[in-house]
Amino acid sequence: MKVLIQALGSAGDTFPFIGVGKTLAERGHDVTLFANQVFESDVTSAGLRFVEMGDADAYHDLAANPDVWDTRRGIELIFRAVVDHLEEAIDLMEPYLDDADVMVNSSLGFAARVLRDIHPIPLVTAHLAPSLLRSIERLPRTEVMWVRDGFPRWTKNLWWRLGDLLIDRVIGPELNSVRAERNLEPVTRVLDDWAVYSPDMTMGLFPDWFGPPQSDWRHPVKLTGFPMYDGGRGEGLESSLDEWLAAGPPPLVVTGGSAYYQGKEFFAAAADACAALGLRAVFVTPNDDDFPDPTSDAVRRERFAPYSALLPRSWALVSHGGVGTVAQGIAAGVPQLVAHINFDQKDNASRLEDLGVGFGLPMAEFTSDGVTAIEQLAAMAGRADVEAYSDLIDGDLSRHRAADQIEVAAGYHR
Numbered sequence: 001m002k003v004l005i006q007a008l009g010s011a012g013d014t015f016p017f018i019g020v021g022k023t024l025a026e027r028g029h030d031v032t033l034f035a036n037q038v039f040e041s042d043v044t045s046a047g048l049r050f051v052e053m054g055d056a057d058a059y060h061d062l063a064a065n066p067d068v069w070d071t072r073r074g075i076e077l078i079f080r081a082v083v084d085h086l087e088e089a090i091d092l093m094e095p096y097l098d099d100a101d102v103m104v105n106s107s108l109g110f111a112a113r114v115l116r117d118i119h120p121i122p123l124v125t126a127h128l129a130p131s132l133l134r135s136i137e138r139l140p141r142t143e144v145m146w147v148r149d150g151f152p153r154w155t156k157n158l159w160w161r162l163g164d165l166l167i168d169r170v171i172g173p174e175l176n177s178v179r180a181e182r183n184l185e186p187v188t189r190v191l192d193d194w195a196v197y198s199p200d201m202t203m204g205l206f207p208d209w210f211g212p213p214q215s216d217w218r219h220p221v222k223l224t225g226f227p228m229y230d231g232g233r234g235e236g237l238e239s240s241l242d243e244w245l246a247a248g249p250p251p252l253v254v255t256g257g258s259a260y261y262q263g264k265e266f267f268a269a270a271a272d273a274c275a276a277l278g279l280r281a282v283f284v285t286p287n288d289d290d291f292p293d294p295t296s297d298a299v300r301r302e303r304f305a306p307y308s309a310l311l312p313r314s315w316a317l318v319s320h321g322g323v324g325t326v327a328q329g330i331a332a333g334v335p336q337l338v339a340h341i342n343f344d345q346k347d348n349a350s351r352l353e354d355l356g357v358g359f360g361l362p363m364a365e366f367t368s369d370g371v372t373a374i375e376q377l378a379a380m381a382g383r384a385d386v387e388a389y390s391d392l393i394d395g396d397l398s399r400h401r402a403a404d405q406i407e408v409a410a411g412y413h414r
Helices: 011-026 037-045 056-064 073-084 086-097 110-118 153-181 239-246 264-277 307-313 323-332 345-355 363-368 370-378 384-392 395-410
Strands: 002-006 030-035 049-052 102-105 123-127 201-204 252-255 281-284 299-302 316-319 336-340 358-362
Touching: 002 011, 002 086, 002 110, 011 030, 011 037, 011 323, 011 395, 030 037, 030 086, 037 049, 037 056, 049 086, 056 073, 073 086, 073 153, 086 110, 086 153, 102 110, 102 395, 110 123, 110 153, 123 395, 201 395, 239 299, 239 307, 252 264, 252 307, 264 281, 264 363, 264 370, 307 323, 316 323, 316 370, 323 336, 323 345, 323 384, 336 345, 336 363, 336 370, 345 358, 358 363, 358 370, 363 370
Parallel strands: 002 030, 002 102, 030 049, 102 123, 123 201, 252 281, 252 316, 281 299, 316 336, 336 358
Antiparallel strands: none
8 A cells, every 4th residue: 555644844743644654664555754854864764755845944944933933923824834835745745646545644734635636545634633623612722712612602603714714814825826726626714624624534643532522523533542653763762861860850851842942931941940949850952042051960951852761750741732742741641731832732731631630821921930830730740640541542552543544544455
């Protein structure tokens, strides 16, 4: 079976698709993954064919733009980056469609979605977090959401309608220009149906206890669980980090994610809080400007560390709230504090709160009083309900479930 995967976004957005692709390749399938240049080594080390879709400079330039984290301008920037390169992405993928049995795309994989409207090749659209699956029963918790679950239906529908008008103004002109060149009808309310649900299969790469299915989801969604994958950068910990962990009590792990390049105040607040509370900590950030080399032996800075190996040896996690990081924290059975800024982060934090395994607060609140936030986190450490959900996560099983569904969509019989 020949599989084409389009995965756009940060490491947290891309690694799960590399993991699912690796599982498919281990089953004997031919897998090609289209992703940004920064992930080439991760893709090839997983045994997959890599096709560059966006160069490293463009990736870093977008991540370094502070407007990405603005609650209003950020969404527009991300979508414009997708549609501005849509024609190029389609032209890149289309030659690979010969003999392809199935396509898989992530939430921003618009090129694969357009190609599905041209070619009769099954498409599996896979979402990492439940917030994109629209519902008025369980509204997503976002910084721009002013309606609540208990509001009248008409106010919820009005909010979605206003959101569609704004998003269509950003996406629609370029998207429909590309579609017109291929004799395709224009699409409207792009995030209501077209970009979210595939005509063939839609997957949620999360468990039902994290994102319970809603009766008003437009189409059925196959839930697989979290397909956690640390990438091809080493499965274990570097020896120096392993020795440091063994030399003292479990640390607090702090990360802003791989694509957060404005973390100076965040890490400074975390460092001050750890010093005030006498805590050991591991700060994980690839950006040198976020956090300089620590001056205290109680704090380590790592560019990358596989969370599957690091978090089980920690006592808690402070993060930006990306769903991949959140999943790793749940799997490790540690309490979590999400300092959310934008996108799905606040919604992911709210789901931790629903489960009783963590809580969220705006990034500005954390940077103004990190001590109080971490003290609140410490009160959750060791609670049985925090640790209970770790037994429900099996990344390997979830990757196989996703691979099973992709085979089903392709009509492949093992």
